[in-house]
Structures are given as structure tokens and as C-alpha cells.
Amino acid sequence: MTRKLFGTDGVRGTANSHPMTAEMALRIGAAVGRYFRRDSDGVHRVVIGKDTRLSGYMFESALTAGLTSTGMNVLLLGPVPTPAVGLMTRSMRADLGVMISASHNPAPDNGIKFFGPDGFKLSDQAEAEIEALIDAGVDPAEAASIGRAKRIDDARFRYGERIKSSLPRDLRLDGLKVVVDCANGAAHRAAPEILWEMGAEVVPMGVSPDGHNINRGCGSTQPQAAAEMVVAQGADVGICLDGDADRVIMIDETGAIADGDQFMALLASRWAADGRLTGGALVATVMSNLGLERFLSGQGLRLERTAVGDRYVVERMREGGFNLGGEQSGHIVMTDYATTGDGLMSGLHFLAEMVRSGQPASALARQFAPVPQLLKNVRYTAGQTPLEADAVKAAIAGAEAALAGKGRLLIRKSGTEPLIRVMAECEDEAILTRTVDEIVAAVSEATR
Missing domain, CATH: 3.40.120.10 (Alpha-D-Glucose-1,6-Bisphosphate, subunit A, domain 3)
Structure with missing residues (x-):
């Protein structure tokens, strides 16, 4: 069906x-x-x-x-x-x-x-x-x-107690100054409350929803304001959630932004060292950086790739008995504790690693050097089929030939917005930019 x-x-x-x-x-x-x-x-x-x-x-x-x-x-x-x-x-x-x-x-x-x-x-x-x-x-x-x-x-309080219970009972965040950007969304009360209850000094952002400002200039898809706040406040770390708080982007003390790939690399390596990573693999999507795959391989671990969407990640995790997965966009799935991506729980686990290791966020949020990756989106209107245009097919074929043996190309329709997503990876940034721009131009022309 x-x-x-x-x-x-x-x-x-x-x-x-x-x-x-x-x-x-x-x-x-x-x-x-x-x-x-x-x-x-x-x-x-x-x-x-x-x-x-x-x-x-x-x-x-x-x-x-x-x-x-x-x-x-x-x-x-x-x-x-x-x-x-x-x-x-x-x-x-x-x-x-x-x-x-x-x-x-x-x-x-x-x-x-x-x-x-x-x-x-x-x-x-x-x-x-x-x-x-x-x-x-x-x-x-x-x-x-x-x-x-x-x-x-009491739903918010039940949730808060559940995610705190995923951490060691004696773990405290005393001494950590944390910027948390709640995107004017669903976690605007829960996230600051839970961080404060665990001992952190909290600098809240995006906690004044008015029905219209969710994700506007804030949150995991627009973390620049939070990065600036981390630096301005001299904070130790920043946590950026999206509107429904199922994804997270971390910011280190210098204001540098770390995506879900870096976070998954950190958890996979630490869990593997502790004997907690089931199946010796991390599950991620086709969007995850090639650098993540190389990093895992160097540690004797596998990257299992799925279609884009955190539920496809979870389905593969359940099929294969894996307990860690996620998306580059910030969905981090830890099935030992949750059934779906949980941005706040994931952020707390990052803070727990800071406490456990005594290392700053900058040392934890840069686990590997990513292969240069470029993603551009082209909006289309209902009824249009730009990927079927001959000029677009020709542009894609040309890009595949240019990237052969040097990188990879991924073209797909977004499952949540009317967008064609054009993504490529290549060590040669000139080839990377040219191939993506040529496809974007062809798709844009086909939508006119």
C-alpha cells in the first residue's frame, strides 16, 4: 500500500x-x-x-x-x-x-x-x-x-523526571553555565527547569512563545543567536532545540556549532569504550557526513545508513538490535532511554560527558574533520516534477561523473516541505560547489 x-x-x-x-x-x-x-x-x-x-x-x-x-x-x-x-x-x-x-x-x-x-x-x-x-x-x-x-x-513533570533518570543518580551540573535555546517551542518551560534542577546556571533563550515566533531566528536550525549568547555570557556550552524539542545542536564555549554527526561520533566512541554500544554500529541516514563513517571505521565500528527521517533510523535500530542512532540535523536516538529523538535528553548526556571527562565542550564537540559538504534547497510548487526534466537529469549525470571516486551526491525531495534538497560531498571544494550549483540552477529553471 x-x-x-x-x-x-x-x-x-x-x-x-x-x-x-x-x-x-x-x-x-x-x-x-x-x-x-x-x-x-x-x-x-x-x-x-x-x-x-x-x-x-x-x-x-x-x-x-x-x-x-x-x-x-x-x-x-x-x-x-x-x-x-x-x-x-x-x-x-x-x-x-x-x-x-x-x-x-x-x-x-x-x-x-x-x-x-x-x-x-x-x-x-x-x-x-x-x-x-x-x-x-x-x-x-x-x-x-x-x-x-x-x-x-503533570505531563511536563513526568517527562522531566524520566529524562533525568537516564543519567547517573549522583550526576550534578553544578558549576556549568548553560545557554539553552528553546526555539519558542514545546520545551520553553521544561528545558530551563530541568537544567536548573540539576544544578546548572541557566541562560534561557526562545522561551516567550506567542503562537507565531516558533523557530523564528532561533533554535536548532538557526543557532547563530545562541552561539553569540554563549560567547557574550561566557557560558560553558549551548543547547539549541527545535520547535518540538526532538532534535539538538550543541555549541561549544567558543561559539562553534556542532551538528548531530559530531554528537553521534562522541557517544558512539564513548559507549563502545564502555561496552555499551550494541551491535558495534551507529545508525544514521544518507545525509551523515563521510567523515563520520571514516571516524567510526577507524575505531572498528560500522555506520548503518537509512533513508532520511528519524523513524527510519529507529526502524533499523529495532531491526538490528542497535541502541544508538540519529541524524546530522540533530535527532539523537538512544533506545535504552527513549523511543524517538530527544533533544533535551541528548543535551543532558553531552553535559554529563563534560562532567565525567572534565573536558570543555570544544574538546568533545569536534570528534572528526568532516568532508566538505554542501546542501542547497530549491522550492517548488505543488504539481511540479522538476526532477523529471531532461535538463535536470543531465545536470545530475554530469555531477555524478565529476564526483566519481572523489565524493558522493544525494538528490531528494523533502518529506516535510516542498523542497528539492541537493547535497554533495567532495574533498575538492571547487568541484563540490560547481556540481551543486549546476544542479540547483537546472532545478530552479525547471520550476519556473
Whole structure:
């Protein structure tokens, strides 16, 4: 079965435009409620979290209506990080978890992500089956079986205690000055609270959401302001989260930015040395730098690559019995502790390594020299197929020939935005720039 509505991370788009309309959210809620409420016996419940986008109120109400219409009881968590939904789904014995968020996307966008009863994101097959239910429509429950909805007030505190428990009991962050950029998103209260509770001196940023400023000039996709703050405040380290706090970018004391590849290299090497890295491998996507692969190989470890999307990373981890994986963009997945990427938990583990080793962030955040990598995006409109244009195919073929034996090329459609992503790696930066620019020019021409 194929999927048309679901992308690499649930359903996503601009609010009040297909598919992110209140009407569609109602239909999605009814379909997913019917999918998970396959029998009429027992208590059926779903937890719903959201980030701080204005449209979250609309989608929360529409999903609640659809879910309760099928007899599901809805537990509303309010603004919480995406990993908190995965955690609460399992810990509260829910049949289903829902997160309303478009992650790192700008405020006008929104999305709906789903977690199964085990706390893991749904498979492609499950999403395809839900799409079929959406298309076919579902019969509502009888009037006497309509579900109830109520708010859960302690979700943030449950989440905080869970992620603190992933660290050694006696670990403290006393003496560390930490800048934390919450992207005006879901972790704007949880992240500063947890860091302070663990003893850190906290410099918070991006903690004043107004429904419109999520990810705007802040967060993991725009960490420059946080980097400047780290230097200005003389902080030891910076933690940059995205809008739903499932990814993290670290900043060292000099203001240098470290991506997810460097973070994964650090954890993989330390865990391997401690005998904690299962399977002798790290799972990452095709976007991860070739330098990471070389670094791991030099330590006798493997890099298992997947398609882009943290849920594909998790699927491979579960298939192979691996316990560490992630994405260059900052999703760090530690399945010993969580079912999905957790930006704040990952940041805490970086701080724990600083405390354990006594080394500064700059010594930990630069594990390998990355191969020069260039990524450019080209926006297209619905209905366009620029990758099928002859000129684009010719440009790609020319780039592949130029990079043969010297690097690699990756062209793909984003699964969360209408973008063509053009990425290449090559030790020769002149060849790297030329090949990427030629493809970008051809794709741009094909979108006109």
C-alpha cells in the first residue's frame, strides 16, 4: 500500500490549507481512532501533545472530536516535547499518541505525528492503512460509547523526571553555565527547569512563545543567536532545540556549532569504550557526513545508513538490535532511554560527558574533520516534477561523473516541505560547489 497523505514524519503542511485543515484533522482523528480501537471492550485512550503554534488549538480540538467520536478517551497534555508524547503513550497505557507539531518548520505550518502503544512512531504500512480508512470514512461509535476528554496537568513533570533518570543518580551540573535555546517551542518551560534542577546556571533563550515566533531566528536550525549568547555570557556550552524539542545542536564555549554527526561520533566512541554500544554500529541516514563513517571505521565500528527521517533510523535500530542512532540535523536516538529523538535528553548526556571527562565542550564537540559538504534547497510548487526534466537529469549525470571516486551526491525531495534538497560531498571544494550549483540552477529553471 502506498501513502499519499503521510510524509517522512506524519502529515504536514500549511495550516488551513490541504491537508492541514480542521476538517481533515477531524477525519484523521476518526480514522486513527477506529484503527487503534479495533475491539469494543476495555478502556481505549489516546494522549495528545502539541507545540506552541497558534493553529495547535484548532488541530487539538478537531483531532479530539474525531477521536472521541470513535469511542477513544483523550488525554490532553498541552505543550510538551515530542519525545514526551512517546514516553506518555507507553507509560499511561494509551493505545495511541499524537503530537501536533511541524517540528523545525516556520509557524504557519503544522503537522500531526503518531505513536503506537509501544511509544514508537508508526510504520509506513500502518500509515497506509490509516489513509485507506480516511478515504473510506468510518462509522462513529454509538452515542453511549462516545469518548471523553480531559487535561493532564503533570505531563511536563513526568517527562522531566524520566529524562533525568537516564543519567547517573549522583550526576550534578553544578558549576556549568548553560545557554539553552528553546526555539519558542514545546520545551520553553521544561528545558530551563530541568537544567536548573540539576544544578546548572541557566541562560534561557526562545522561551516567550506567542503562537507565531516558533523557530523564528532561533533554535536548532538557526543557532547563530545562541552561539553569540554563549560567547557574550561566557557560558560553558549551548543547547539549541527545535520547535518540538526532538532534535539538538550543541555549541561549544567558543561559539562553534556542532551538528548531530559530531554528537553521534562522541557517544558512539564513548559507549563502545564502555561496552555499551550494541551491535558495534551507529545508525544514521544518507545525509551523515563521510567523515563520520571514516571516524567510526577507524575505531572498528560500522555506520548503518537509512533513508532520511528519524523513524527510519529507529526502524533499523529495532531491526538490528542497535541502541544508538540519529541524524546530522540533530535527532539523537538512544533506545535504552527513549523511543524517538530527544533533544533535551541528548543535551543532558553531552553535559554529563563534560562532567565525567572534565573536558570543555570544544574538546568533545569536534570528534572528526568532516568532508566538505554542501546542501542547497530549491522550492517548488505543488504539481511540479522538476526532477523529471531532461535538463535536470543531465545536470545530475554530469555531477555524478565529476564526483566519481572523489565524493558522493544525494538528490531528494523533502518529506516535510516542498523542497528539492541537493547535497554533495567532495574533498575538492571547487568541484563540490560547481556540481551543486549546476544542479540547483537546472532545478530552479525547471520550476519556473
